[in-house]
Amino acid sequence: MDENVLGIIAGVFTSASMIPQLVKVLKEKNVEDLSWITLLVLITGVSLWVWYGILKDELPIILSNAFAVLVNISLLTCYLIYRK
Amino acid sequence: MDENVLGIIAGVFTSASMIPQLVKVLKEKNVEDLSWITLLVLITGVSLWVWYGILKDELPIILSNAFAVLVNISLLTCYLIYRK
Structure with a gap:
């Protein structure tokens, strides 16, 4: 397989996997379980x-x-907006 | 900066960011908020x-x-072990 095509497909998968987390936070406005250290790293x-x-x-x-x-x-x- | 050194440093950061999640799950034995679809993707x-x-x-x-x-x-x- 062409390396660039493989890279694009790999990128779509790893990028897509992050969407549910963002949607969940935007919907529930709850960031209790997020770690800002993890996010910064x-x-x-x-x-x-x-x-x-x-x-x-x-x-x-x-x-x-x-x-x-x-x-x-x-x-x-x-996190900065919704944290309590 | 040497590209490989940069890549290794980048890899250490993105790898390190995953550890807290695994530690949390192993400690709390609670996978309620994990999405198996996200994990599979x-x-x-x-x-x-x-x-x-x-x-x-x-x-x-x-x-x-x-x-x-x-x-x-x-x-x-x-997830498979601890799910209810």
């Missing part, structure tokens, strides 16, 4: 992967991790 | 990333995603 990690993808010039890596940065920054924003 | 996605890493011969991609496969299979196993 994850945002740092996926941002570094974007940098790695840019250095390696690999679009699937850049796109899927940039999406993950957005989702996790959204979750962190929800 | 994630296991599929990270497995495809391992395949991508093998095709591209990129060790950071292979290692961090292989770790993610292990963590998520462990979570799915916990």
Whole structure:
């Protein structure tokens, strides 16, 4: 299989897996079970992967991790808004 | 920065971010809030990333995603054991 096609498919799966969490938080406005440390570590990690993808010039890596940065920054924003 | 070093650091961050979830489930033996669909989609996605890493011969991609496969299979196993 073409490597880029494989990377795009892999990226769609790992990106899709994050959506239910964001939908759940937006719907229930409940962030009790979220860990902001986990979110910060994850945002740092996926941002570094974007940098790695840019250095390696690999679009699937850049796109899927940039999406993950957005989702996790959204979750962190929800955390700051909805925490009690 | 050397690309492989960057990839390893990125992998350590994204891998580390998964540990709290696994520890929480093992400690509380409560999987009520886990979604097995999310876990299955994630296991599929990270497995495809391992395949991508093998095709591209990129060790950071292979290692961090292989770790993610292990963590998520462990979570799915916990789900099957602890669900009510």
